[in-house]
Amino acid sequence: MTGMGTTGVLEVTNLSTQIRLSRSVVEAVGNVDFAIGAGETLGLVGESGCGKSMTGLSLIRLLPNGGHIVGGSIKLRGLELVDLAEDDLRAVRGNEIAIIFQDSQSSLNPTMPIGRQVAEPVRLHRGVSKSEARERALEVLELVGLPHPRERLDDFPHQLSGGLRQRVMIAIALACEPKVLVADEPTTALDVTIQAQILALLDDLEERLGMATLLITHDMGVVAGRTDRINVMYAGRIVETAKTERIFAGMRHPYTQALLGSIPSLDQDRSKALYTIPGLPPDLAPPPPGCRFAARCPRATEQCQVEEPPLTGEDADHLFACWHPVDGPVERSVTIPHATATNGRAEGDRLLQVNGAVREFPVTAGVILRRQVDSVKAVSGISVEVGSGETLGLVGESGCGKTTLGKLVVGAEKPDAGTVELAGKRVFDLRRGALRRARRDLQMMFQDPYSSLDPRMRVHAILREPLQIQRVGTRREQDEKITNVMREVGLPLTALERYPHEFSGGQRQRIGLARALMLDPQVIVADEPVSALDVSIRSQILNLMRRLQVERGTASIVISHDLAVVRYLSDRIGVMYLGKLVELGSSDDVYHHPAHPYTEALIAAIPVPDPTVEKHKGAVAIRGDLPSPRNPPSGCRFRTRCPRAQELCAQVEPLLRPFGPGHVAACHFPLQEPVGTAEPEAAHGSAG
Amino acid sequence: MTELGAEDLVGGVPSLGSPNVPTLAPEGGEVQVLASGWRLATREFLSNRLAVVGLGILVFFVLACFLGPLFYHTNQTISNPLVTDGAPGATHLLGTDDNGFDELGRIMAGGQTALEIGFFAALMATVIGTLYGALAGLVGGIVDGVLMRLVDILLSIPLLFIVLVLATRYSATVLSQSLIIGLFSWLVPSRLVRGEVLTLRVRDFVVAARIMGSSQRRLIVRHLIPNALSVVIVNITFLIADSILLIAYLGFLGFGLTFPTASWGDMLGNAQQAVESGYWWLVYPVGICLVLVVMACNLVGDALRDAFDVRLRRR
Structure with a gap:
């Protein structure tokens, strides 16, 4: 074991932290033990609200208002920090112990x-x-x-x-040159390509400077390759601790198992449902008696309800707190009916067609006259099609224009050039009543579960609104429809009389999905449907969306920065870079045989929740930042970050070339030979 | 935890991902039962002791000023030289002023005008400001630029001067004073509402309503106004306080309401010499009343702002 009490630079024993609120006391951290040696990295993993950040902040006693350490000890090379005078502690903060926060903008x-x-x-x-x-x-x-x-x-x-x-x-x-570095979600706010660079940097620095690092994250992929040891936290307690390899290969706590099982991996079998953890983490004011995970645990018995399991194990190196431990990772067994057959698109089936769409946002100067001085090229000539019942995924870093494209599809933005056609009709050229009717078929699900629902309306009114606007059905028919959709998205009918602020993020996302379903649209655009959610909730929503895809056969466009999410939900994937579509193909083709170097780099940058894979990854494939969309590079827009870029790339913009049936990519020096002649389809021509 | 079975909560839909062992928690998770937004705000407001005190003071003054004269009859129109500057006693609880008017009765009458003017002026400023700000925020572009620059220009003119000029030109009645103050204090609320509308109109729920095909009218009536309402309500209380203070300044400077209408500012202005003569009852009671009412308005406003914010901060 990592020298609990022997070699540890930082030793934490029995640490408990509470936060006093106006009406209650939250036991944010309870009886936490760990030790980190020099040059070692300890991962602290768990959902939001499980106390991991509070543990990090307790180390330097920078707790939020009302927070205070109620017991235990924190020893930094033998120096007790818990009862150190504030003046002496200031000499430690930023000097001996340093902290990196998630949000660099506000820090x-x-x-x-x-x-x-x-x-x-x-x-x-x-x-x-x-x-x-x-x-x-x-x-x-x-x-x-x-x-x-x-x-x-x-x-x-x-x-x-x-x-x-x-x-x-x-x-x-x-x-x-601190001895201890606390990295609190250091990469959560960053794009995957940037995340890979930052993680590699942290890794390298730790080794060179011999720091003890506490890496706090919710992402099992991030800790897999970067840590020596992992502590899994749930509801303020450490529920399992072991060496990284050991915890991934043979976890014993059902929560660890579920946490890992609920992440959609890149080679996920799409016919299998994701493992989910039902419900929500418990309220810690006060914490429930017995095992805190019991309410969400499939193995829970009477004993778990009343008696809290101690943190023990067969050997001191692998401890877990569970009465009915599991053995190793979960077997994925639940199959989604009919999902095995990929919803292949019949040739010529073009339900939704986007032709050469362009959208540029003006950048203005001046207070009154607002002269246009420049424009942000959000979408620069993109053409895609979606067949009926098909799901198209769009991936790319933030700022690549994927959300704008999604908004063009549902008519929340107007294209500056190009058209959007639904079943051969240019819907957004329609006027008044006809336009309103056409909008029924194109609905959207939003990213932010907090701003997508009107805080002043009850769920019932929120769900009735689309029917009222579209003047569909009588009041009774509307009520019936609302009831049915609520069942479909797995929400209790008691929720109808509640306001949005009474729901958790995952539940709000269900309401958002229900609202999009109310009009039985032909196409649903889901913009980052799960990126604001916690890991365990994320898989619930993904399963729900997958099930509804299969049951309803609605065509959809799923937009996400997370390739794993897109791959789980989509039949075809489009990869976007700075307003351009750089690769488009079936989900397997894009993932297994990418033709564009950007796609390859994007795949390589995703942290895989498997220590053996992650620790043997090569150097970071892609460097630098996304160039400004105000002034995109000439020729191929990716050339500034591309390892294969040559002079030609700066001069001539590459066109989409076929690499197989339905698989196209825009690159002069692709990773594989294009098939047939490089014949640019008229619809894809977008030299602009 | 609620005593509902998992079956009721999931609504008959089998939970997909988890193994076929039911857990205690339903698929979508339980719904926390909380109070409605308004009720939550009310609870938060009432838990603020200062706010309750402020509200109590306001209610007291409204009752005392409007109902008090029914029980405490005084003469406030014809001066009575026999009892000028009388000290407080059994017949005149707070003494009399230099015209022989009963001081307590005059405070009540002055309180009526102060509260009336404060309320009318605030109401007018709010209505004008809300419409103006909402228009600027919704239309945006050049219209917004022009409208808001106009507000900037008006804000840079000292309000007191304008009111002074107007007050000397026209006879000062409760109505005219309210109109003048109301017409010049809608600037701040218009800015507030515009800012609120600007952030609201890009919120996802407004975009969602647009995607559903909602008309502009429905957007404004169903989504924008209800959500901007909390800002407006909070601002009304501050506007009332400001208007009461402003009318007191005017009175103090001698540009107040025309005799015989009483106002606190007039009374304070007239009482300036009284301080030296030792007629404390002409200064302190009315001064304290003014401070109390203005402070109470501000306390209520602050508490309202906190109450609405807490609701937005979700618990």
């Missing part, structure tokens, strides 16, 4: 140049001169891989991209 001071922000801890803790601190800042910024650090020292945070800001955050944390 950096927007009015201070980054050089000074990095130098600040050095000046505070080392008492060095201004110029020495500046030199050190330069050194650290170079260390974290900020390009041209000397020119960037006087930049302000808003002048940097999200990935670079996160690097600055890391530089601030490392400026004083």
Whole structure:
């Protein structure tokens, strides 16, 4: 075991933290033990609200209002931090223990140049001169891989991209060469390609500087390749702890099993339902008696309801808190009926057709007259088709225009050029009544479960609204329809009289889906349907969407930055980059035989929840950031980040070329030979 | 935890992913039973002690000023030189002023005008400001630019001067004063409403309603106005307080309501010399009343803002 009490740089024993609210006390962290040695990384995994961030913040006693440590000990190289005086603790914070937060936008001071922000801890803790601190800042910024650090020292945070800001955050944390680094969801707000770069950087720095790292995340993929040991947290308690390989191969706690089983993996069998954890994490004010996971556990018995299991195990290296432990990962067995047959698209079946769609958002200057000075090229000439009953997935980094494309399809945005046709009709050229009728067939499900439902309306009114607007049915028929749809999305009828704020994120997403289904549309656009949700809830919604796809046969477009999500739900996948479609093909083709280097890099960047795969991954395939969509690169837009780019790529824009039946990609130097002649289809011509 | 069976909650749909062993929790999870948004806000408001005190003060003053004169009859129209500057006693509970008017009765009468003007002016400012701001926010573009620059210009003119000029030109009655103040204090609410509409109209639920084919009218009536309402309501309380203060300034400067209408500002202005003469009953009671009413309005406003915010912060 990792030297509990022997070699640990940081030793935490029996730590308990509470948060006092106006009416109750939340036991956020309860009896947590762990130790991290020098150069070691400990992963702390769990859903949101399970107390992992509170554990991290407890280490430096920076708890939110009302939060305080009620018991236990935190020893940093023998120094007890729990009852250390505030003044002495300040010498520890940022010096011996440093922390990286999730949101670099709000964690950096927007009015201070980054050089000074990095130098600040050095000046505070080392008492060095201004110029020495500046030199050190330069050194650290170079260390974290900020390009041209000397020119960037006087930049302000808003002048940097999200990935670079996160690097600055890391530089601030490392400026004083801390012994312990707490990384609280360091990559959650970043795109996968940037995430891979940041994780590789953290990995490298840990090794070189010999820090003890606590990596807090909800993503099993992130911890798989980066940690020596993993603690799984649930409802404020550590429920399982073991070496990384061991926990992935032979977990004993049902929660760990479910957490891992509920992640859609890239080679997921689409006919199999995802493992889900039903329900929600418990309220910790006060925590339930017995095992805290009991209410959501399929193996729970009477004993679990009343008696809390201790954290034990056969050997000291693998501890778990469960009365009825499982043995290893879950076998996926539940099959979705009829889902095995891929909903193949008959040739010529074009339910929805997007032809050369262009959408550019003007960038204006001036207060009154608002002259247009530039434009953001969100969608630059994209053509796709969706057959009836088919699901098209759209993936790409944020800012690639996938959401805008989705909005063009449902008519929430108007294209500047190009058309959207439903069953051969240009629906958005219709007027008034006819347009309103046509809108029935194109509905949307939104990303943010908090802003997509009107907070002032009851669920009943929210679901009735589409029927009222479209003047469908009598009141009784509408009620019947509402009842049926509520059953379909797995919500109790008691929910109808409630307001949105009374629901959890997953439940709101179900309501959002129900609203989109009310009009029985022909096409549903789901924009990042699960990215705002917790892992366990995510799989519930994915299963629900998959089941409804099969049962209803509605065509859909699923938009997500997460290739695994898109692959699980889609028959075909379109990969987007800076407003262009760079590859389109069947979901298997795109994943197994990508033709475009960007697709390959995107796949490689996704952290796989399997330590053996993740630890043997090569170097990061894609570097740098997405260029500005205001001024996209000439020729192939991907060329600035492409390892295969040559001169030709800057001069000529590549057209989509076929690589197999229904598989096209736009690249001059593809990863495989194109089939047939490079014959650009008229619909795909989009030199613009 | 509610005592509903898993069957009721899932609604007959078999849960797909989990193994066929039922767990205690339903597929979609239980629904927390909370109060409605308004009720939650009310609870939050009532749990704020200062707010309850403020509300109590306001209710007291409304009752005292409008119902008080029914029980405490005084003469407020014909001056009585026999009893000028009388100290508080059995016949005149708070003494009399330099015209021989009963001070307590005058405070009641002045309170009536203060509350009336405050309420009317705030109502008018809110209606104008809401419509103006909503229009600017919804239409956007050049219209928004022009409308809001106009507001900026008007905001840069000192309101007090305009009101002073107008007050000297026209006879100052409760109605005219309310109109003047109302016509010049809609600027701040219009900005607030515009900001609110700007953020609301890009919210997903408004986009969703558009995608369903909702008309512009329905968007405004069903979604935008109900959601902007909380901001407007909070602002009304502050507007009332500001208007009461403004009318007091005017009175103090001698541009107040025409005699014999009483106002707190007039009374304070007239009482300036009284401080030196030791006639404390002409200064402190009315001053304290003014401070209390304005403070109560602000307390209620602050608490309302917190109450609505808490609801938006979801618990």
